[in-house]
Amino acid sequence: MAAPSGVNIALLTGRDKGRARESILMGLMDGSIQICVGTHALFQEAVAYRNLGLVVIDEQHRFGVGQRLLLTQKARRTPHCLAMTATPIPRTLTLAQYGEMDVSRLDEMPPGRQAIDTRVIAIERLPEVVDGVGRHLGNGQQAYWVCPMVRETEGEDQAAAEARYAALRARFGDDVVLVHGQLRPEVKDAAMEAYVRGDKKLLVATTVIEVGVDVPDATLMVVEQAERFGLAQLHQLRGRVGRGLAKSTCLLLRGEALTDAGRERLALLRETQDGFRLAEEDLRLRGGGELLGTRQSGDTPFRVADADQLQRLLPLAHDDARLLIERDGGLDSPRGAAARLLLYLFERDYGVQLLRGG
Numbered sequence: 001m002a003a004p005s006g007v008n009i010a011l012l013t014g015r016d017k018g019r020a021r022e023s024i025l026m027g028l029m030d031g032s033i034q035i036c037v038g039t040h041a042l043f044q045e046a047v048a049y050r051n052l053g054l055v056v057i058d059e060q061h062r063f064g065v066g067q068r069l070l071l072t073q074k075a076r077r078t079p080h081c082l083a084m085t086a087t088p089i090p091r092t093l094t095l096a097q098y099g100e101m102d103v104s105r106l107d108e109m110p111p112g113r114q115a116i117d118t119r120v121i122a123i124e125r126l127p128e129v130v131d132g133v134g135r136h137l138g139n140g141q142q143a144y145w146v147c148p149m150v151r152e153t154e155g156e157d158q159a160a161a162e163a164r165y166a167a168l169r170a171r172f173g174d175d176v177v178l179v180h181g182q183l184r185p186e187v188k189d190a191a192m193e194a195y196v197r198g199d200k201k202l203l204v205a206t207t208v209i210e211v212g213v214d215v216p217d218a219t220l221m222v223v224e225q226a227e228r229f230g231l232a233q234l235h236q237l238r239g240r241v242g243r244g245l246a247k248s249t250c251l252l253l254r255g256e257a258l259t260d261a262g263r264e265r266l267a268l269l270r271e272t273q274d275g276f277r278l279a280e281e282d283l284r285l286r287g288g289g290e291l292l293g294t295r296q297s298g299d300t301p302f303r304v305a306d307a308d309q310l311q312r313l314l315p316l317a318h319d320d321a322r323l324l325i326e327r328d329g330g331l332d333s334p335r336g337a338a339a340r341l342l343l344y345l346f347e348r349d350y351g352v353q354l355l356r357g358g
Contacts, residue, residue, distance in 0.1 A: 235275050
């Protein structure tokens with residue numbers, strides 16, 4: 001897309017080594033590379049940018065506050081920051097409510113996407129589900145089976161991908177393939193490529209397939225022990241299907257020990273496919289975390305005011321902040337110095353920087 005304009009684009013990941021990596025790092029430093037797409041490698045210490053002006057963070061929920069901040073700090077001046085996700089984390093929603101982030105909401109389905117039939121099924125019906133997967137594969141369609149853990153460990157009762165893979169492979173043979181984060185990169189890549197090509201019909205995995213996997217022929221998602229996943233994770237996993245022309249189904253297998261919060265999460269998934277509404281419910285269930293800290297969920301600590309008082313005080317604070325910047329000379333003015341002193345006394349001077357990471 002950028003070729004006609006002469007814009008130079010590079011790709012930087014943790015797998016880049018030696019001269020190829022050095023060439024990219026030099027291009028970023030001297031400005032000959034205008035756009036760099038990459039993974040966590042983009043904000044490592046050795047990476048420097050000549051004049052970073054815009055940071056786009058895709059799948060924002062997969063990064064921590066500190067990680068996002070590391071990237072924005074690589075600019076001489078704080079860059080513009082665009083955070084994208086189908087399921088905003090609670091802290092981001094809270095920042096948006098408090099006016100620290102503007103929100104653009106895309107509430108229509110992408111072209112070609114279909115609604116996904118979502119059902120919650122007790123784990124006792126596992127044999128029926130396996131039979132259903134067999135019929136699905138027999139019709140020539142592909143499926144995912146997601147587990148919360150890689151392997152079984154003593155004292156843990158979570159479903160393990162390796163054990164489930166062994167059981168399903170005994171039933172369906174070579175049509176089954178396994179992917180998880182502890183596999184060697186070349187093994188994982190080969191398994192994913194075989195699934196994407198259609199050579200394999202059933203992919204058993206952990207949450208490594210939560211984002212970045214697009215297989216239109218995959219029309220069935222099974223999530224084992226779904227109550228152990230968060231709302232955002234479940235919504236992202238469900239989004240791996242429904243990408244082709246055929247109708248898709250997501251089966252959420254729940255365990256026996258289901259808490260009230262777990263039951264509520266699964267009911268919400270069954271009820272709606274609106275990622276923003278799910279994120280709002282996630283905020284209500286888990287809390288907004290620390291606005292001036294790094295926790296992205298949990299109770300929001302207040303030293304003086306409470307949440308109700310903040311709703312009343314926030315519009316006044318926004319107006320006063322605008323006056324400080326536009327009329328009173330900003331943070332370099334006597335009034336700005338007083339504001340900085342107040343932040344220091346409340347031990348919040350560094351915390352303000354954390355807002356920039358979203």
